[in-house]
Amino acid sequence: MIKVNNLGMHFGRGRGHTQVLKDINFHLAPGEFVTIIGRSGSGKSTFLDILMGLVQPSEGTVERTNRASMSYVFQKPALLPWRNVLRNVYLPLQVRGVRRADRLKAGMDALRKVGLSYAAHLFPFQLSGGMAQRVAIARALAEDPDILLMDEPFSALDPILRENMNFNLLSLWQRTQKTILFVTHSIEEALILSDRIVILEGGRFVQSFEVDIERPRTYESFQDPRFSELYRQIRNALPHQPNLPRLAPEEEEDP
Amino acid sequence: MRKPQFFEFGLPAVLFHRAKKVLRNLALKLGGISLILGSLLLAWHLIIFGFSPEPWLFPPPNDVWSRLGELWRSGVLQPHLTMTLTEILAGYAAGIGLSFLVGYTISQQPLLERLITPYLVVANSVPLVAFAPLLLLWLGNGITAKIVVTALIVFFPATISTINGFHAQTAMHQRMMRCLGAKKWQRFLFLELPSALPGIFAGMKIGAPLAVVGAVVGEFLGTGQGLGHLILEANGLMDTPQLFVTILVLGTVGVVFYSLIALAEQIFIGPWAEKNRR
Ligand SMILES: Nc1ncnc2c1ncn2[C@@H]1O[C@H](COP(=O)(O)OP(=O)(O)O)[C@@H](O)[C@H]1O
Numbered sequence: 436m437i438k439v440n441n442l443g444m445h446f447g448r449g450r451g452h453t454q455v456l457k458d459i460n461f462h463l464a465p466g467e468f469v470t471i472i473g474r475s476g477s478g479k480s481t482f483l484d485i486l487m488g489l490v491q492p493s494e495g496t497v498e499r500t501n502r503a504s505m506s507y508v509f510q511k512p513a514l515l516p517w518r519n520v521l522r523n524v525y526l527p528l529q530v531r532g533v534r535r536a537d538r539l540k541a542g543m544d545a546l547r548k549v550g551l552s553y554a555a556h557l558f559p560f561q562l563s564g565g566m567a568q569r570v571a572i573a574r575a576l577a578e579d580p581d582i583l584l585m586d587e588p589f590s591a592l593d594p595i596l597r598e599n600m601n602f603n604l605l606s607l608w609q610r611t612q613k614t615i616l617f618v619t620h621s622i623e624e625a626l627i628l629s630d631r632i633v634i635l636e637g638g639r640f641v642q643s644f645e646v647d648i649e650r651p652r653t654y655e656s657f658q659d660p661r662f663s664e665l666y667r668q669i670r671n672a673l674p675h676q677p678n679l680p681r682l683a684p685e686e687e688e689d690p
Numbered sequence: 691m692r693k694p695q696f697f698e699f700g701l702p703a704v705l706f707h708r709a710k711k712v713l714r715n716l717a718l719k720l721g722g723i724s725l726i727l728g729s730l731l732l733a734w735h736l737i738i739f740g741f742s743p744e745p746w747l748f749p750p751p752n753d754v755w756s757r758l759g760e761l762w763r764s765g766v767l768q769p770h771l772t773m774t775l776t777e778i779l780a781g782y783a784a785g786i787g788l789s790f791l792v793g794y795t796i797s798q799q800p801l802l803e804r805l806i807t808p809y810l811v812v813a814n815s816v817p818l819v820a821f822a823p824l825l826l827l828w829l830g831n832g833i834t835a836k837i838v839v840t841a842l843i844v845f846f847p848a849t850i851s852t853i854n855g856f857h858a859q860t861a862m863h864q865r866m867m868r869c870l871g872a873k874k875w876q877r878f879l880f881l882e883l884p885s886a887l888p889g890i891f892a893g894m895k896i897g898a899p900l901a902v903v904g905a906v907v908g909e910f911l912g913t914g915q916g917l918g919h920l921i922l923e924a925n926g927l928m929d930t931p932q933l934f935v936t937i938l939v940l941g942t943v944g945v946v947f948y949s950l951i952a953l954a955e956q957i958f959i960g961p962w963a964e965k966n967r968r
């Protein structure tokens with residue numbers, strides 16, 4: 436779907452010069468769910484912006500196969516406060532000049548996918564944080580994109596709601612067969628969602644983990660031995676408090 | 691599942707539902723207004739009853755009423771009212787229209803804005819009424835001069851308000867529109883204009899009573915028709931009831947005009963304007 440070759444990105448010049456991304460090679464296969472984990476300011480959003488074509492990379496190329504289409508979901512829902520939910524959801528179609536009747540139908544379909552068709556006539560200020568973010572996801576789905584880019588979409592939600600939204604997203608992903616590139620700070624979130632996790636550190640993708648936890652994932656998956664094993668590995672790949680020891684591998688049980 | 695219809699969810703539907711709500715609120719407000727007007731009328735009667743002032747100083751309500759009836763039936767009032775209303779509406783439309791174009795243009799050019807805004811603020815704090823004699827001198831005593839005076843008085847505060855309105859959009863929404871691949875006119879229609887509406891309406895509300903002032907001041911200076919002229923005439927003849935009638939009519943015009951703008955604002959700008967933006 437997407438292939439990134441030797442990508443580099445820097446901002447400013449002279450004393451203000453910052454190299455945000457360098458030598459990035461990355462591949463996103465159709466139907467895959469990949470998550471990027473990295474510290475704040477490590478360049479995750481910049482990477483998604485480049486994929487979306489919002490900014491041009493300083494070096495390297497981004498290839499998209501078969502003109503795959505993309506939608507972007509941000510950390511904040513960014514709904515237009517003067518439009519009701521349905522009119523927010525069909526905005527992308529309106530921008531593309533889709534006829535009224537068609538965008539209405541597509542908008543309703545998208546709302547149904549996130550379970551919010553009953554809220555079509557509400558205004559953004561009448562929604563809870565979780566509902567608003569689901570509307571934002573419906574807006575992204577209304578375009579029926581091949582790829583969803585999701586930049587910390589659930590970071591502003593409380594942990595329980597966030598967990599529920601994760602399972603929501605998983606079932607959506609399974610039903611719609613989208614390709615998803617997801618960004619988060621949360622290792623748990625990444626593990627419960629992804630096929631593959633890449634770590635962005637110092638402007639590079641330093642490590643990649645295949646998440647071989649059984650699907651479909653449920654609340655039980657948090658108890659899966661692979662979950663804690665992968666958690667330990669990923670945590671150790673991320674920056675540490677210098678005076679604390681790293682997580683030790685779990686004791687092998689004697690046969 | 692039933693097929694959704696555009697008139698249930700589209701913009702016309704939203705505006706229709708809001709209009710219904712707004713009109714219901716309006717009925718309530720009208721009740722309140724009648725109460726206040728009733729008390730004022732009572733106070734008027736009490737002053738007459740308590741102090742019995744000379745009618746040429748402070749006429750009783752009945753004199754003013756009957757004078758209003760006379761002026762209306764004899765057809766004296768109507769041409770003056772029509773003239774003043776024409777000046778108000780034309781001057782207001784011109785002033786607001788121009789403030790929209792100029793305000794939008796300035797808001798799109800940061801350099802231009804830095805250069806011009808200080809002068810706008812200065813122009814706004816100079817009593818523009820003081821320029822009215824000059825304008826009548828240049829443009830003659832016709833209706834044009836009065837419309838220009840009105841437009842000018844409305845223009846400056848409305849422009850400042852419009853510029854602020856066009857800065858109300860958030861970076862987050864701009865980014866979202868860019869992700870959708872919106873063209874310039876679509877960004878204007880779907881984001882910039884709706885974000886600017888509260889600012890634009892604020893300017894229109896400030897401008898409404900100013901337009902009435904502008905028209906009357908223009909009429910004070912020139913000769914001819916209009917409620918301002920009627921005031922001068924009544925003043926010259928010491929016809930206090932006619933003075934009261936004219937003031938009442940002007941006040942009503944101002945209040946109704948302002949209320950209509952406020953009503954339009956409530957219909958076009960929903961409750962979202964005051965709530966948290968998301
Ligand atoms: N337009 C820009 N100009 C200058 N620096 C930028 C710009 N955008 C991002 N950066 C810098 O790039 C780095 C990565 O930012 P970002 O991609 O937002 O990080 P993340 O999303 O991982 O938190 C930050 O240090 C930020 O200051």
Ligand SMILES: [Mg+2]
Nearest residue numbers: 479480481586
């Ligand atoms: Mg970010």
